[in-house]
Amino acid sequence: MESIRDSHKQDVFDTFFENGNFCIVVVDHEGIVSYINESYCQFLNVDKRQAIGKHVTEVIENTRMHLVVETGKEEMADLQYIRGNYMIANRIPLRSDGKVVGAFGMVLFRDTEEWLKMNSHIRDLLLELKAYRSQRREQTGATYALHHIISQSQEVERLKDKIKQVAPSDVSVLLRGESGTGKELFAHSIHHLSERSNKPFVKVNCAAIPEDLLESELFGYQEGAFTGAKKGGKPGKFQLADGGTLFLDEIGDMPLHAQVKILRVLQEGEVEAIGATHPQKVNVRIIASTHQPLEQLIQDQRFREDLFYRINVVQFHVPALRERKEDIEVLARSLLHKVTNKIGKRVEDFDPAVQEAFKRYSWPGNVRELENAIESAVHLTRSESIGLDDLPSSIRATSSGYTAGRTLKESLEEAEKQAIQEAMVHAEGDKVKAAGTLGIGKSSLYEKVKKYGL
Numbered sequence: 001m002e003s004i005r006d007s008h009k010q011d012v013f014d015t016f017f018e019n020g021n022f023c024i025v026v027v028d029h030e031g032i033v034s035y036i037n038e039s040y041c042q043f044l045n046v047d048k049r050q051a052i053g054k055h056v057t058e059v060i061e062n063t064r065m066h067l068v069v070e071t072g073k074e075e076m077a078d079l080q081y082i083r084g085n086y087m088i089a090n091r092i093p094l095r096s097d098g099k100v101v102g103a104f105g106m107v108l109f110r111d112t113e114e115w116l117k118m119n120s121h122i123r124d125l126l127l128e129l130k131a132y133r134s135q136r137r138e139q140t141g142a143t144y145a146l147h148h149i150i151s152q153s154q155e156v157e158r159l160k161d162k163i164k165q166v167a168p169s170d171v172s173v174l175l176r177g178e179s180g181t182g183k184e185l186f187a188h189s190i191h192h193l194s195e196r197s198n199k200p201f202v203k204v205n206c207a208a209i210p211e212d213l214l215e216s217e218l219f220g221y222q223e224g225a226f227t228g229a230k231k232g233g234k235p236g237k238f239q240l241a242d243g244g245t246l247f248l249d250e251i252g253d254m255p256l257h258a259q260v261k262i263l264r265v266l267q268e269g270e271v272e273a274i275g276a277t278h279p280q281k282v283n284v285r286i287i288a289s290t291h292q293p294l295e296q297l298i299q300d301q302r303f304r305e306d307l308f309y310r311i312n313v314v315q316f317h318v319p320a321l322r323e324r325k326e327d328i329e330v331l332a333r334s335l336l337h338k339v340t341n342k343i344g345k346r347v348e349d350f351d352p353a354v355q356e357a358f359k360r361y362s363w364p365g366n367v368r369e370l371e372n373a374i375e376s377a378v379h380l381t382r383s384e385s386i387g388l389d390d391l392p393s394s395i396r397a398t399s400s401g402y403t404a405g406r407t408l409k410e411s412l413e414e415a416e417k418q419a420i421q422e423a424m425v426h427a428e429g430d431k432v433k434a435a436g437t438l439g440i441g442k443s444s445l446y447e448k449v450k451k452y453g454l
């Protein structure tokens, strides 16, 4: 099919070159004006017929068009003083068979006032967009999207791809992984990528709500349901999340009686507020997260198997930071930027030894621990680059067996403390297992845990 450029070459040319909004000039290889449009002539207050054929310096004040022909280098968004003001122009060399045969000039803004107007118009639009975005985030409750998850490792990149695949459906997702790995960020991202993104994202921290309040938090209550109940009652998290996503954080810590009730809501799509006479229909997508070994909890009868199958339709494992060391450097830089912006202190980089220590350390607290270590170092440092001395001692200790000013006994104790910490993380808090891995007795481990305040 003939393209619009070929069939209407002249119209396209006229529309662009004679458009009243643009000022355009073309010079030949000697800097002689071979074309100038009407609006440029009006702006310069010159007659078009007289301008064509003259050297560009005689037509346009402070022009550099002839210089662009000489240098062959384009000049973009350059300021040019003209008619008592600065205009902003692009100058582009025209080439034929590799030789500069002339130059094309275009005024982007006739004066800085015009530019400022456009600039403030765009700034206003950007501010409006920003306000709209944060308002929407506040309304929905999901602050993060997939692009906020910084990574370079194949593991996390693959995980992001899988998240994109399942997010649009309504399927329940179980996010597993150690504490601080970023499970909540993934939960937000799933919501953002789903059809529910304009509806609420409601988080329930199952480990933080006192057991006796959990039911009223989850399912709400009616006015007069119990002494101290608020006037008008209170909606539960399920009702608040209606149409959107309910994020059950740390679901492994949920008491059994609440598990039974949640299961019923998920099976029946109905929730009954405390003191209500009728159940109420709710439509929520469930995303749950846990760092606990749920299969073990099921065996110990601390987690209901039927609830496990309900929430575990698609399961993702977010790897620990020590299992994806490639992410540490990019994450550290991005977190440094985040922290310095928040604190307002100028710290731009890490000493190479710090990045090395970061790579060697095992990060039992994962990205959260990395963020905290960087925040504390930014507060402590006296230079623009974070050094080893600015790091918490546990991380510093991994840089070598030796830290200046420390006795051998202190260094050994630090190493021992760290080994115990790591073993405890691997054993998910099971002290008997951790003692076994370390090759020491249970009572010896208890003693050391007490000594180091772990």
Ligand SMILES: Nc1ncnc2c1ncn2[C@@H]1O[C@H](COP(=O)(O)OP(=O)(O)OP(=O)(O)O)[C@@H](O)[C@H]1O
Pocket (backbone or CB within 6 Å): 148, 149, 150, 151, 177, 178, 179, 180, 181, 182, 183, 184, 185, 186, 249, 289, 290, 291, 331, 367, 368, 371
């Ligand atoms: N890939 C990442 N990019 C940027 N920030 C991250 C990333 N992963 C985690 N974080 C940051 O680390 C902190 C902990 O993340 P998050 O709360 O999502 O972890 P979690 O796995 O849900 O932890 P918990 O199980 O304790 O609730 C947050 O401040 C988060 O912003």
